[in-house]
Amino acid sequence: MSVTEALVTRNVTYSAEVLSRGGLAAKGTQKVAVVACMDSRLDVFAALGLTPGEAHVIRNAGGLVTEDTIRSLAISQRLMGTEEIILIHHTGCGMLSFTDDELCSALEAETGARPAWAPGSFTDLADSVRQSIARIKASPFIPRTDAVRGFVLNLATGRLEEVDTVEA
């Protein structure tokens, strides 16, 4: 059985539970958008104690603020009213384990094409969080940038450690 098939089977149990509480249709307060890494060990709902309806969750390789993250955040704030942003990187991130040039060269060798996108690898978690915060603040399309905070989730403890963003 494929993993996908196994997960679809688990969804039947979830569905029974959702039906017992009358569905998920009601939106909550939705005042915050979370931008986090796609890492398989990071359960954003669990780590923040979220309940359905509370927060938009945007995730990608690294938890970076890319152009697509700006698109999602612009929609989140302008059309759906969120006001705060939480960025989450984490210890042991795969993005620390290669360089952009290594991946691009491997892709080019295998496919004959070099990607138009930068892979986004980084060498320092806190610096990457600070760069992502700077990208949000630099975008004209994100109206609320006064409540943007960045964290590194320590996988050994599950604890969110805030990144110091005070400028030197």
Next chain:
Amino acid sequence: MSVTEALVTRNVTYSAEVLSRGGLAAKGTQKVAVVACMDSRLDVFAALGLTPGEAHVIRNAGGLVTEDTIRSLAISQRLMGTEEIILIHHTGCGMLSFTDDELCSALEAETGARPAWAPGSFTDLADSVRQSIARIKASPFIPRTDAVRGFVLNLATGRLEEVDTVEA
């Protein structure tokens, strides 16, 4: 108290639980990557019965396959060994409630600038899923495209309904 502060407080409870099970550092099988909408009602871990270490989770406004999604999927498959992809859109998606031109014109009127990105609104959930699957299959950078399946999560029931992708 800001919502962010409340969520950081809830993280303390999560951390105690993570510590009691020895941390999150162990990676699991990681054979699947999930691409889902950022919607606040969608708890991907719960909906698929995921445990930490099982699946990469990529999320954005709409659950679309954008260039940044291709970046994340390429890293997921080539560097971290995932082989299957699950796409999840959902009923009542906000992306059905506006047009790209409406949002771009509003942004331009307010900021003086028109975004370089397309907002990605759509009018049909199944069509959008099919378009996202087609983008994955068209990318030279995603090596495994034989196990890509698309679903619409019904928010009334919590049930994943598979999108028919058989070509006409």
